[in-house]
Amino acid sequence: MDATHPDRFLIPTLSACNFVIGIGAFVIIGLLEPLGADLDRSAAQAGQLMTVYAVAYAFLSPLLVAMTGSVGRRRVMAAGFALFALAAFVSAIAPNFTVLSLARIIAAAGAGIFTPLAAAVAAALYPEAQRARVLAAVFFGLTLSQVAGVPAGSWIAYTFGWRWALVLVTALALPCIALIWTRVPAGLKFQPVSLRDLRDVLGEGRLMLAIGFTASFIGAQYVLFTYIAPLLSETMGFGRNGITLVLVISGVGAVFGNIMGGFLSDRLGWRITLSALCVAQILLMPMFSLLPVAPPMLFLLAFLWALGSWSFMAAQQTRLIALAGHRAPVVLALNAAAIYVGAAIGSAFGGALIAGFGLLALGIGAGVGAALALAHLTLSARLAPAPS
Template identity: 30%
Template sequence: MKYPIAIWMLAIGAFAIGMTEFVIMGLLPNIARDFDVTVSQAGQLITGYALGVAIGGPIIVMLTIKWNRKYLLLALMGIFILGNVAASFSPSYGFMMTSRIITSLAHGSFFGIGSILAASMVKPERRASAMALMFMGLSMSNILGVPFGTLIGQNFGWPMTFIIISILGAIALIGIIIFVPMQKETEKSSVLNELKILKEKRLWLTLAVTLFGFSSVFAYFTYISTVLIDVSHVQEHLISYLLIIFGIGVTLGNVVGGKLADWDLNKALKMIFIAFIAYFVLLYFIQMNGYLMVVGIFFFGLIGFSMSPSLQFKSTLISKDAPTLASTLNQSAFNLGNALGAFIGGVVVTHLPVASLSLVAPLLTVVGLIFLFISIAVEKREGMTT
């Protein structure tokens, strides 16, 4: 099935943003070494980025609620480029943290607004798949961007990685200027209309499902380099190749997740959550062998990221009057989950054997599953379905 070229342009922006978010995980040992901090402290650069997305996204949506969405996307890509250029010249850990937070301000609003635009360009029965296509850029960044960026960072220094990301951001900016059409405003959004969604308890339940359900992904993935080196005994120069395998799994998971969401949203999420929890237990034993981790990391990406389209689509169904804020808040929930996961992972790495990450991480998804059951029960009681 063909999708409008504008969605592909949004996917390019998603690729660049995904690369800057995820590439740092493969470079944590290098960055920690250069700034003379522990790997756990370097991991807080991920937490800082995630918190910037979570807090900055909704604020930017409220401040720019009357902006044309194309102009807003261009402004967000400008912020993204500026943040990555600053990161490449970071002389200290504090400066690096600041540049990451600046970069993060573009993330939540870009995905929140972009996913709504993608869904609006296709028929209702294909909306989850259209969102999944945009998020495919995020997935592809794991296959191509992250391993390439990790390889560049390990061989030419991590600042070069962020320079390349800045160039990709500029390409995305030009693509949006040329191909994304100027949106026709049929109805002016207002802050008041958007804020009304905050009274909807189904929104808060959905955000809780996203926050806890997805946080287990980052609890483990944030320290994947450490796991591969210390537990799986993989040589450092091979990590970028294993991340390619992970990225392939992420991409397939995104496609499968989109199809499942179009089929039956709540059933899809229940299946994915339960499968993911069970897989973490299996992963505890798989990670002890470097050869098995080639397959293990593939399925980790596939199952973990198959929940993304369903979680994002679920948020857009909560309110027709406030889709921008609901969608952006869901991105905030994703990234608060990322921050929570990175924090929990850091505690485990600091105080427990690294291998135990795969047993602690799924506890977060268990909490997400509980909130999912509560959410479904509320929807049934109110006669609503998603």
Template identity: 35%
Template sequence: MPSLLDGSTPLSPTRVRLALLALSLGAFGIGTTEFVAMGLLPNIASDLLPELFARSPEAANAQAGWLITAYALGVVVGAPTIAGMVARFSRRAVLAWLGTAFTVATLATAVLPSFELVLLSRFVAAIPHGAYFGIAALVGARLLGPGRRARGVALVMTGLTVANVVGVPFATWVGQGFGWRAAYLIVAALFALSTIAILGAVPAQRGEPTQTLRRELRVFRSGQVWFALAIGSIGFGGFFAVYSYIAPIVTEVSGAAESVVPWVLVTIGLGMTVGNLVAGHLADRSVARTLVFFFVLMLLVLMFIAVSARSLPLLFAGVFAVGFAAQGIGPTIQTRLMDVAGDSQSIAAALNHSALNIGNALGAALGGAVIATGVGYLAPIWVGVGLTTAGIVIALLSFRLERRQRGSNRGPSGLVEDDAVEDRALAERNLGADVKA
């Protein structure tokens, strides 16, 4: 494992691993807090909306669903804003402050008495989400150094994928047995622990002293940044068109008992964990090829699920594969944004999470719209096929325009044949060794 230097002091492999583990622990807490509400909506609705729940549990659950929407909106708003404002500060200090904000806001969710206040706390709790992942991705990439950046990003994101396997099911079990507020108290404790771990294990890493929010916002002048955001917002929406309605697909299409749903969710989480790690290795060789590969794989898997979901064993195989493909896309888009952002690294890394949460909202909304027409629970899968196809088209167009621009700027003899070579050159410029042990 290559070491990063502060003048002459290398980081030991153990220190690098501990730092990555601390960053991943924060990601684990975020993954748990983001998705645990989905399993506890009836509990939250009956507690915070008792009169409405007594009249109509369906209406109360629908209103409680705004807690999920509020979190997604907080991510979209907070990711570019916070990341742009803090780019000039020490990255370890910023991560610690973000962890503290997560802790306080999650505690507020656990203790506030009314639905309106809890709704506000979920929006506030989501504001640090994108900035944390963006800055943690930059730190993880620099810890492993040029040529291994995507693996650094993937290792940070491992906490998010493991949360879907362990954190969300466990917090849901606690919330069902001891009250939904207990689940959020556990998540707040996770954030507090991750903050302490970051302060103790992550090396000090200076920010960009000359960067301001105005300068960071220059990233939006890049057409390739807009392409990368569109790939995430539209193409990744194909996954959420299916994931959002996996429970009725299991019970109504496959005919399985409700108790099977958590096992299907665990299977998706396992696929996401494996896909995340595989993508980290592949993207260090070629971001473009890796992105197209996982998008095409997700397209094929979605079509497979659409025609085989009535068989429960085949559905299990399909959801593992769709989790694998979807999470292969996530860190690859993250790396792509870092590659095309120039000097606006902090905001670009965070924007990935705004894009993915737009995909979350888009896929869920379009999937729900087709269900509302009465065409059945397989219809969202075909919506996912359409969104994924659009993502592939956007990605191919982006790479083609980039190659054309390289040719016009450098001439035939200056073309870079392997984009991994260019990635390393960019990494050496943007990710210089400025980490202190």
């Protein structure tokens, strides 16, 4: 196995590992009510666990990727996943909210090592003409976690207790370590990146503006997504089964969106793809402020919303790799961090909207966020640096 003939199971392995990462990161969304009830926290307070994870990921991911830039990729990726598995186990047995928050920080560190390096490895081992589709395939696991993992975790939490959902994450994480060790090429290294590369990228304003679009786009989604369970509970009267069904439907939309994003990016280019997705979200998300509606209409809305929400990553990663040159691992780490910066900002803003205006303000607030993301995209495209 080498760079010319990568293992045919490499991309499925990276995607499967991202599937587990996605469950561990986002399962909290489906646990907010049972977790909050058990640990004496409101839904908004329990939602702070997403913020804690997001902030930790944003800070630790680029730092750890830069610090390990001279170490073989297989070793670093396996170590990161082992750290993630340990954190999932500690989360499952956490006696209080403080310990759970600390475990989320450790989980973010492990995920922040693995996910950007998975994208960098895939991008480096396959030709440029296939890059968007390969990156979409690697990212597919994260989107698939929305279909199977997050709804399953929510159902388990409502049925057996929230801790068992995190036991599931631990059980899925352990075999991933072995998969990484057997499928990622041994000794795989690229031009080393360092803390100096991280510093240089952080100091390059136009490149950081391009990376920051990820935070803008994701932030708009998480104004609504973080609190979708309590919103559906209050407005639609949904309990465990209704909330799980909506999460499944949105997850199916996410899977199709991930595939669609790679297809559109390869054929239309990243700018048209990303602009169209922003416009779609501006139109769709405010409709959640009109709840309650007939369930079939809600299901269609959830599908279309997720379709657009999860279509952007292949186009954005393709754009950033072209700009990054040999610094791609650091730039992809910062891009992955920007996902969680956006999630943290969106979650915090959504919590503030709930406190000030109630749950029905979330859709309108998310639509405004999508309009800001479109403005950010337009500005960053105009000011983008020349490709490295």
